[in-house]
Amino acid sequence: MGAEVDAELREQVRKLCSRYPSEYWRKLDRARTYPKEFVQELTEAGYLACLIPEQYGGPGLEIREAAVILEEIHHSGGNAAACHAQMYMMGTLLRHGSPEQKARWLPDIASGALRLQAFAVTEPDAGSDTTRISTFAERKGDRYIVNGRKIFISRVQHSDLMVLLARTTPRNAGEKKTHGLSVFIVDLREAGDAIEVRPVDMMINHGTNEVFFDDLEVPVENRIGEEGKGFSYILSGMNAERILLASESVGDALFFIDRCTKYAKERVVFDRPIGQNQGIQFPIARAYIRTQGAMTVRDRAVALYDAGEPCAAEANMCKFLASEVAWEAANVAMDTFGGYGMAEEFGIERKFREARLYLVAPVANNLVLSYVGQHVLGLPRSF
Numbered sequence: 120m121g122a123e124v125d126a127e128l129r130e131q132v133r134k135l136c137s138r139y140p141s142e143y144w145r146k147l148d149r150a151r152t153y154p155k156e157f158v159q160e161l162t163e164a165g166y167l168a169c170l171i172p173e174q175y176g177g178p179g180l181e182i183r184e185a186a187v188i189l190e191e192i193h194h195s196g197g198n199a200a201a202c203h204a205q206m207y208m209m210g211t212l213l214r215h216g217s218p219e220q221k222a223r224w225l226p227d228i229a230s231g232a233l234r235l236q237a238f239a240v241t242e243p244d245a246g247s248d249t250t251r252i253s254t255f256a257e258r259k260g261d262r263y264i265v266n267g268r269k270i271f272i273s274r275v276q277h278s279d280l281m282v283l284l285a286r287t288t289p290r291n292a293g294e295k296k297t298h299g300l301s302v303f304i305v306d307l308r309e310a311g312d313a314i315e316v317r318p319v320d321m322m323i324n325h326g327t328n329e330v331f332f333d334d335l336e337v338p339v340e341n342r343i344g345e346e347g348k349g350f351s352y353i354l355s356g357m358n359a360e361r362i363l364l365a366s367e368s369v370g371d372a373l374f375f376i377d378r379c380t381k382y383a384k385e386r387v388v389f390d391r392p393i394g395q396n397q398g399i400q401f402p403i404a405r406a407y408i409r410t411q412g413a414m415t416v417r418d419r420a421v422a423l424y425d426a427g428e429p430c431a432a433e434a435n436m437c438k439f440l441a442s443e444v445a446w447e448a449a450n451v452a453m454d455t456f457g458g459y460g461m462a463e464e465f466g467i468e469r470k471f472r473e474a475r476l477y478l479v480a481p482v483a484n485n486l487v488l489s490y491v492g493q494h495v496l497g498l499p500r501s502f
């Protein structure tokens with residue numbers, strides 16, 4: 120039953136994506152513009168709301184279906200980075216928000232009336248060491264006053280709401296370093312001059328920004344959960360994020376493998392298809408085998424997640440494996456296509472740039488290795 124539903128969903132997503140060919144993404148990439156029509160169609164199809172429970176107007180699907188959707192978008196040559204955050208970020212609200220907060224925001228997110236695409240954690244002076252963020256939310260009566268600076272915050276211009284992680288107690292206040300961080304929903308439509316958004320030029324079309332908070336007022340009722348416990352709320356969403364981004368990387372790897380396989384059969388040099396040469400054939404086969412491995416670990420992580428079982432090890436490992444194999448397949452594609460790999464028209468170089476992102480974001484693979492070293496293998500902590 121589950122497999123049939125997945126196959127049907129896969130087919131529907133494929134159909135939608137077929138209306139957005141390589142040329143569509145190439146134009147956006149060149150102009151560094153947002154895939155408005157694509158995101159609109161995904162929203163109308165209910166895909167971006169897939170994890171929102173039925174009681175809040177969503178289809179109430181599981182992570183398995185979300186993984187299928189994102190994998191297929193990437194397998195088709197598209198890029199879900201413009202909107203994937205909406206899928207898993209509302210989990211912070213769903214798991215830790217009050218009934219009033221859920222009733223206030225989730226139905227509108229489910230219908231597409233509200234966009235929750237921005238997620239502000241990273242800061243220049245903290246990097247991967249999130250507990251060192253210094254953006255501060257100071258409580259004043261029924262409001263918090265936020266000041267600080269974030270970097271690499273994506274999709275701010277295409278979002279109505281932002282999930283913000285800020286300190287509410289200084290790091291050196293004597294508590295554990297993971298204490299004293301809080302999560303807020305910021306209504307970007309009301310922020311006015313208190314938020315300045317400066318786009319950062321990136322090697323991919325990702326709508327990424329530096330964001331400055333200058334006495335931004337956030338009502339107390341927009342704080343998610345308890346003050347000071349925000350770090351654990353953000354962490355609780357990490358497994359879903361890792362699994363879903365692994366699915367995008369799996370999709371990227373499959374995209375490259377499909378394209379390479381087709382091209383290697385068709386391109387004739389020295390009177391034979393290039394795919395007849397083992398120097399071309401074996402790297403494609405190797406990438407395919409490794410992609411199957413990444414998918415197996417991803418599927419295991421999905422099964423555990425949907426069963427409510429602990430899955431942090433599997434979620435981290437599948438993110439690692441999938442991002443590595445996507446990058447391997449990207450390089451194999453560059454070799455297979457020769458000079459044409461670099462020609463924009465073939466769509467390989469764009470995907471090559473996009474696939475590289477997942478080795479470093481939203482979590483750098485070294486941090487994944489350190490998670491596995493410490494928490495799975497019991498090796499000494501390095502930080």
Ligand SMILES: Cc1cc2nc3c(=O)[nH]c(=O)nc-3n(C[C@H](O)[C@H](O)[C@H](O)COP(=O)(O)OP(=O)(O)OC[C@H]3O[C@@H](n4cnc5c(N)ncnc54)[C@H](O)[C@@H]3O)c2cc1C
Pocket residue numbers: 237238239240241245246247248270271272273274321325327476479480481482483484485486489501502
């Ligand atoms: C296109 C893009 C979009 C993004 N969108 C968002 C967003 O919407 N919201 C958001 O909050 N953030 C976003 N980010 C930020 C992203 O999550 C960070 O870039 C990522 O977490 C890594 O942090 P950093 O860049 O500061 O690297 P750093 O932490 O400075 O790390 C640099 C390098 O050092 C390594 N390193 C650091 N410490 C250790 C250690 N102890 N052991 C071994 N190696 C180590 C890392 O693995 C990495 O390779 C985005 C980033 C990019 C590039």
